[in-house]
Amino acid sequence: MASTRAAIKNQGTRMWSAANLAELVVWFVWLLHSEFIARFQRRRPVERRVPAWLGECDDDGRRxxxxxxxxxSGIGRAVAVQLARMGAGALVIACRTLAEASAVTDEIRAAAPEDVVLKPVxxxxxxxxxxxxxxxxxRVDKSLHVRLVVHCAGVFCASWRRTEWGEEETAAVNAVAGPRILRGLGVKGxxxxxxxxxxxxxxxxxxxRRWMAAVHTTNIRPPLTPAAAYSCSKTAVVAYAWGARRRWGGDGFTACVADPGLVDTAINREWPAALRGLYLAVARVTGxxxxxxxxxxxxxxxxFDEEATYVYGARGVQIQPSDTDLTAREEVFNHLEDLAGPQPPPRWWTGEH
Ligand SMILES: NC(=O)c1ccc[n+]([C@@H]2O[C@H](COP(=O)([O-])OP(=O)(O)OC[C@H]3O[C@@H](n4cnc5c(N)ncnc54)[C@H](OP(=O)(O)O)[C@@H]3O)[C@@H](O)[C@H]2O)c1
Known part of the structure; x- marks a missing residue:
């Protein structure tokens, strides 16, 4: 009990620290910057149905x-509901537990066309x-052919903590899990x-670079504030998508980062209540x-916009992500690839799912 109280206090201290608060202010400025640029871009047309590559069976009858x-929850849940409604051939609904995935599947089943196959995981x-x-x-399910991987899962950890497997948690979920899924499925198509x-x-x-050095070493003192650890994990996502396009673009692989803007979800569930309330109030007042x-x-x-590499907001505008230097981007991509695990057997790369 005492240790739980100490952990919560420690968490609060880090979230209210001057460095962390300064980072939140900087975030807000960048949000305004993104909104400003987006206002001057052309709104993209809204798709009502998924494209044929996600809706129609292939020549072997695979969905x-x-x-x-x-x-x-949040954005991922809304994406899954929409993909089912828009007629995706099959949907793998990945949640932390099977019970949660099954509950979401039941909910989607009630609202989706009958022939959409739903697989809770x-x-x-x-x-x-x-x-x-x-x-x-x-991969062993021969009736399915994975064409789209949407990595929506994410965490904001208010404490610098390691998973049982030795990785800093924000990095593991936000940045490394996506490359691990690609490694497991193969990238072709x-x-x-x-x-x-x-x-x-x-x-x-x-x-x-400091983040890369820190997330897999056992240093005791947290080298980054919680907000900085979160933003670094998202920088890593951008660098990975860039590197993956460069490496596997010839295999029919495409990658894009979706930046949803500021969304009212439970992503900041670990923030102290007062700070969360303040942040949301400012976000609401500014619209x-x-x-x-x-x-x-x-x-x-x-x-669905296969040419797009960075999409911001519901208008679907394409803006440039921020520029880390080329060498740093390459280092991040290689770092995540190393963490994703050993090279898979070649057959995984030939689309033989
Ligand atoms: N909300 C925003 O303003 C905002 C802005 C920009 C980007 N994003 C990003 O949008 C994505 C979706 O977040 P959200 O805002 O919709 O928040 P959310 O409702 O908290 O969704 C995050 C999801 O990730 C899952 N998740 C976290 N850790 C996991 C783990 N170890 N294993 C499996 N699943 C795990 C959560 O499952 P549990 O419920 O089981 O923890 C939850 O369903 C995240 O990548 C977030 O960083 C959000």
Missing amino acids: PAAIVTGAG GVDLRDPAQIVAMCEDI IRFVAVGSFTHRATSSARI LLTASSTGAAAVLRAC
């Missing part, structure tokens, strides 16, 4: 499938072995959409806080 992680994305098991389970964030703009090349369905619209546009 095209989309995997949505973080489908239990329980996977704790902190655990590399569970990701491997999920991918294996999907896949559209990979990772949910990023405007917060990545707060990170410099120097800081992302920048949107609903999960609006955040999901940005993700869906990133799924």
Whole structure:
């Protein structure tokens, strides 16, 4: 009990620290920056149906499938509901537990066309072995052909904590889980959409290098504030998508980062209540806080606009992510690839699911 109280106090101290608060202010400025740029871009048309590559069976009769992680709540849940309604051939609904995934599946079933195949999966994305098991389970299902991976799961950890598997948790879930899923499934013919964030703009090349050095070492003192650890994980998502496009673009692989803007979800559940309330109040007053369905619209546009590499907001505008230097981006990509695990057998790369 005493240790729980101490942990909560420690968490509060870190969230209220001057450095962390300064980072939140910087985030807000970058949010305004993104909104400003988006206002001058052309609004993209809204898709009502999924494109043929996600809706129609292939010559072998396999159904095209989309995997949505973080489908239990917030943006991920709204994306899963919409993909089913829009007629995706099959949907893998990935939540932390199978019970949660089954509950979401029942909810989607009630609202989706009858012929959409729904597959609930329980996977704790902190655990590399569970990701491997999920991918294996999907690959042996000969009726499915994965065409779209939407990595919506994410955490904001108010404390610097390690998973049982030795990785800092924000990094493991937000940045490494996506590459691990691709490693498990193979990349050929896949559209990979990772949910990023405007917060990545707060990170410099120097800081992302510090993050890489810190997330897998057992240093005791947290080297980054909670907000900085979160924004670094999102910078890593951008760098990974960039590197993956460069490496596997010739295999029919495409990758895009979807930046939903500021969305009213439980992502900041670990923040002290007063700080969360303050942040949401400012976001509401400025009119920048949107609903999960609006955040999901940005993700869906990133799924279907195959030329897009960074999509911001529900209008589906394409803006440039922030520029970390080229070498840093390459380092991050290689770092995440190393963490994703050993090279898979070649057959995984030939689309033989
Ligand atoms: N809300 C925003 O303003 C905002 C802005 C920019 C980007 N984003 C990003 O949008 C994505 C979706 O977040 P959200 O805002 O919709 O918040 P959310 O409702 O908290 O969704 C996050 C989801 O990730 C899941 N998740 C976390 N850790 C997991 C783990 N170890 N294994 C499996 N699933 C795990 C959560 O499951 P549990 O419920 O079981 O924990 C939850 O369903 C995140 O990547 C977030 O960083 C959000």
